[in-house]
Amino acid sequence: MNSRLPQMTYAAVIAGVFAFPALAQAQITEYQQDQWLHTAAITSHVGNVTGDGSGAEERYRRYCQVCHGKMGDGNGESAQWFEPPLYPKPRDFTLGVFKCRSTPTGTLPTDEDLYNTIGRGMDRSNMPPWNTFSEQTRADLVAWIKHYSPRWQTEKAGPPIEIPAEPEVTAERVKAGQEVYSRVQCWKCHGVTGNANGPSASTLTDDPGHPILPYNFHEGRPKCGNSDTELYKIFMTGLDGTPMPSFSDNIKPDEAWDLVFFLRTLQSYPSKAKEIAEQLHLKPLNPDGSLPK
Amino acid sequence: MKHGYKKSFGIVLAVVVAALVVTVVDQRVKAAGEGSITGSVKLNGTAPHMKGIDMSKDPYCAQQHTSSPATLENVVVGANGGLHNVVLYISEGLSATAASAVPSDEPSFDQKGCMYTPHVMAVDANQKFKVTTSDQTTHNIHPLPAATSGNIGWNKSQPPGAPPIENSWKNQEIAIPVKCNIHPWMHGWHVVVKGPYAVTDDNGNFTIKNVPAGSYTVTAWQEDLGTQTAKVTVAGGQAAKADFTFKAK
Numbered sequence: 001m002n003s004r005l006p007q008m009t010y011a012a013v014i015a016g017v018f019a020f021p022a023l024a025q026a027q028i029t030e031y032q033q034d035q036w037l038h039t040a041a042i043t044s045h046v047g048n049v050t051g052d053g054s055g056a057e058e059r060y061r062r063y064c065q066v067c068h069g070k071m072g073d074g075n076g077e078s079a080q081w082f083e084p085p086l087y088p089k090p091r092d093f094t095l096g097v098f099k100c101r102s103t104p105t106g107t108l109p110t111d112e113d114l115y116n117t118i119g120r121g122m123d124r125s126n127m128p129p130w131n132t133f134s135e136q137t138r139a140d141l142v143a144w145i146k147h148y149s150p151r152w153q154t155e156k157a158g159p160p161i162e163i164p165a166e167p168e169v170t171a172e173r174v175k176a177g178q179e180v181y182s183r184v185q186c187w188k189c190h191g192v193t194g195n196a197n198g199p200s201a202s203t204l205t206d207d208p209g210h211p212i213l214p215y216n217f218h219e220g221r222p223k224c225g226n227s228d229t230e231l232y233k234i235f236m237t238g239l240d241g242t243p244m245p246s247f248s249d250n251i252k253p254d255e256a257w258d259l260v261f262f263l264r265t266l267q268s269y270p271s272k273a274k275e276i277a278e279q280l281h282l283k284p285l286n287p288d289g290s291l292p293k
Numbered sequence: 294m295k296h297g298y299k300k301s302f303g304i305v306l307a308v309v310v311a312a313l314v315v316t317v318v319d320q321r322v323k324a325a326g327e328g329s330i331t332g333s334v335k336l337n338g339t340a341p342h343m344k345g346i347d348m349s350k351d352p353y354c355a356q357q358h359t360s361s362p363a364t365l366e367n368v369v370v371g372a373n374g375g376l377h378n379v380v381l382y383i384s385e386g387l388s389a390t391a392a393s394a395v396p397s398d399e400p401s402f403d404q405k406g407c408m409y410t411p412h413v414m415a416v417d418a419n420q421k422f423k424v425t426t427s428d429q430t431t432h433n434i435h436p437l438p439a440a441t442s443g444n445i446g447w448n449k450s451q452p453p454g455a456p457p458i459e460n461s462w463k464n465q466e467i468a469i470p471v472k473c474n475i476h477p478w479m480h481g482w483h484v485v486v487k488g489p490y491a492v493t494d495d496n497g498n499f500t501i502k503n504v505p506a507g508s509y510t511v512t513a514w515q516e517d518l519g520t521q522t523a524k525v526t527v528a529g530g531q532a533a534k535a536d537f538t539f540k541a542k
Contacts, residue, residue, distance in 0.1 A: 095440050106447030151445075184452045185431035188351075188475050199350040203477040207437055207446070238448050243474030245433035245450040249458065288352075 033071075037147045044111040044142040051111070051139030053147050059137060060144050067126065068093060072148030078126075084210035088125050096151030097207070099239040100224035105246035107158025108151060114142045116225070123221040161236055164253050166228055169261045169273050171280055177262025178282065180255050182291050184247055186235075189214040192285040194266030204243045212242055217266035226269075231260045328527040330501040332534050334379040334493050334513055338541025340370040341517075346478045353430040354407035354476060365478075366412040367517045375497020376539060378413040379515045380467070382486035383501070384522065386509035392488040395419050399459075402471075402481070404432045404451065409471065409481030413516065415490045416483065418465050424458040426451045432473045434458065436483060442466040444485070448474075467514055482516060500532075513537040 036042055037053050044051035061070075069076040072093035082089050091098070100117045101109040118138050121129030130138065146152040167173065181187065189204065191197040194217030206212045215222050224234050236256055238246030251259060264273035265282065283292035343364040348354035357363075369377040383392075395417050403410045405427040416422050424434050431452040438444035443464040451458065462469065462485040473479035484490075491499040501511070506529040513521045518539040527533045 097446070105449060106445045184450060185475075188431060200475045200477070203350075204474055205477075240446070240448060243433065243435070243448070245435065245448040245474075247450045250450060250452050250455050 030071075032150075033147055036150075036153060037144075039153065042143050042147045042152065044115070044139050044146065046112050046115045046135070046139045046142065049135050049139040051136070051141070051143040053140065053143035056137070056140035056144035059133075060141060063130070064141070072145070082126060084206070085213045086124075088122075088206070088212065089208070089210055090126075092208075093145050093148035095241070096149030096155075097241045099241060100233075101158070101237050101240065102160040102233055103158030103237060104161060104248065105238040105240055108155055110157045110160060111139070111142050111146075113157075114145060115139060118142070120225055122223050124219070125223070161233065161248065162253065163229060163232055163236075164257070167254075167257055169264075169276065171276050173258045174261050174265060174273055174276050174280070174282065176255065177258035177260070178265075178285070179291060180251060180259045181262055182285055182289055184250055185289060187285060187289045189243070190217065192287060192289060194218060194263075206243070207241045214243075217263065218268050228260050231263055232256055235259065327503050327505055328529060328531045328533060330381070330491075330504055330509075330511060330525050330527060330533045330535050332499060332536045334376045334381075334497045334499065334515075334537045334539065335374045336368070336370050336376050336497075336518075336541055337374070337538045340374075341368050341541065343367065343369075348407060348476070348478070351407065351430055351476060353428070357406035357428075363406065363408060365480075366408070368515070369412075369495075371494075371496040373496065375493070375495070376515060376518075377493055377495050377497065378411065379493040379497070379499070379513050379537070379539075380413060380415045380484045380486070380490060381493070381499050381501055381511055381513050381535075381537075382415070382467075382484075382490040383488050383504070383509045384512040386507055387488045388505065388507075391505050394488070399423055401425055401457075402483070404428050404434075404473070404479075407432075407473075407476050407479060409479060411481075411492065413468075413482045413484060413492060415492050416462065416485055417490070418463060418485055418487050419461050421459055421461050422483075424451070424460070426453070426455060429453045431475060432479070433475055434471065435474060436469050436471045438462070438466055438469045442469075444469065468516065484514060504533075506530075511535050513539075515539055518542065 042053045065076055066078050067076040067090040068074055074090040074092035076090060079090050096108060098109045101113050103109055115138050118141055119129060119131045121127050187198050188200045189198045196214045196216035201214050204212050204214060222234055224230055236246065236248045238244050261273040264271040265277035286292060346363040346365065348363060371377055400414055400416055400422045402414045402422060403425045407428060426432055431450060433448060433450045435448040436446055438446050444462050444466050449458055465487045466485045468482045468484040471481045471483055489501045489503050491501040493499045504527050506527050508526045511523050511525050521537045521539060523535045523537060525533045525535045
């Protein structure tokens with residue numbers, strides 16, 4: 001027994017040595033993070049404000065760390081109590097993958113995208129709107145968040161998608177939007193009436209494999225904001241890390257505005273598009289997703 | 294003066310001819326030097342039962358499989374125990390030039406009957422590939438590369454009649470799972486390798502083409518059964534042989 005013990009220790013040490021490179025690759029060390037924090041990549045630019053990551057450490061620790069974790073991996077103390085799909089897990093910043101972007105799928109968001117998310121919060125989740133923070137504080141936090149992922153060291157933010165000026169909402173556009181909703185099959189998840197009860201709704205999972213719900217147009221605001229432009233961005237860029245894909249290859253910019261107007265008719269909020277739909281007596285899609293007669 | 298002009302013309306001509314000869318000879322040497330690795334991959338033991346897929350949630354998908362029900366494709370066995378969809382690639386011994394050469398052909402990854410065809414697509418790093426759809430239902434193509442791979446995931450919709458999506462992967466990664474969130478049973482793989490590769494056919498046979506002469510380690514990758522390796526020496530212009538056997542789980 002005694003004579004075997006050193007042998008086993010050697011074995012453990014050797015195994016440890018071999019395991020180390022793999023471990024070093026998979027995890028980001030505090031040393032690496034400290035280095036990244038002092039590179040030019042880790043500043044942020046939002047309008048006239050320049051954010052400095054090192055200025056945000058204390059605030060991150062006080063307000064963000066409990067959910068997003070010390071290492072930004074989404075494993076803060078409270079994360080264990082988040083139960084998807086009703087309460088999505090906190091974002092893992094180490095992946096550099098973000099839902100709310102103005103940039104194409106598979107690219108990094110702009111600093112402004114992250115800044116807007118901090119101030120807006122995430123409806124129907126545990127992320128509150130941090131709109132009491134000053135502009136400078138929010139910009140500093142953006143820079144701090146960026147230091148958690150190696151992607152910011154090697155990549156630039158994607159080019160923001162081009163959004164043409166918003167046209168006037170008309171009856172034709174609302175009807176054309178319904179055609180788009182039918183054609184690209186938004187209803188597969190979001191349902192023919194926008195109730196999030198489409199045939200694929202119950203089996204959706206996010207990238208880490210947690211169950212996730214499609215947006216129910218009758219309950220609350222979309223996760224990435226509820227302005228017309230924000231709705232436009234949601235389906236044209238997709239929400240990376242979730243089942244929501246980008247439709248930019250299949251919806252033309254002008255049609256995208258039609259779809260925005262039709263989405264308004266599904267929501268409970270009053271809007272001009274909704275008034276038009278009521279005047280038109282616009283019927284919902286048939287249960288199979290086809291257009292009503 | 295006239296004489297000098299002639300002389301320099303002669304020199305230029307000689308250089309051009311010499312360069313042409315060198316190029317032709319070089320190409321010949323290359324062609325003679327490139328061999329191949331051929332063989333088969335077999336399953337030893339009973340093929341596991343592949344579960345049927347219930348596609349009733351999307352009637353279009355279900356209708357495409359009325360004659361023969363769709364099943365999972367994790368382990369597909371053909372004649373004489375041959376294993377389909379195994380990726381063969383050279384894991385050791387390639388020169389940097391051979392490893393970084395990118396084939397000019399463009400493999401396709403089609404969505405057909407709400408399944409991926411092929412179920413496993415191999416590509417070289419930086420080789421262009423196409424994602425196409427033959428279906429009259431909307432899919433979303435959602436590859437999920439590992440966070441540490443340096444490859445970046447994306448998620449795009451492809452409604453009926455949509456044009457192909459062209460893309461490539463930057464780094465070697467064995468392997469990237471691909472899914473469709475709308476049809477949760479849809480699951481395929483992009484296997485990103487460096488250098489020559491092959492995927493086994495229905496009966497488990499393969500040929501890795503364009504392999505320069507040399508000694509290599511060839512790895513066979515199967516999504517459920519893992520990897521096997523073999524040492525292979527390729528002589529100039531010859532076909533070397535390598536057979537693999539996976540044990541059924």
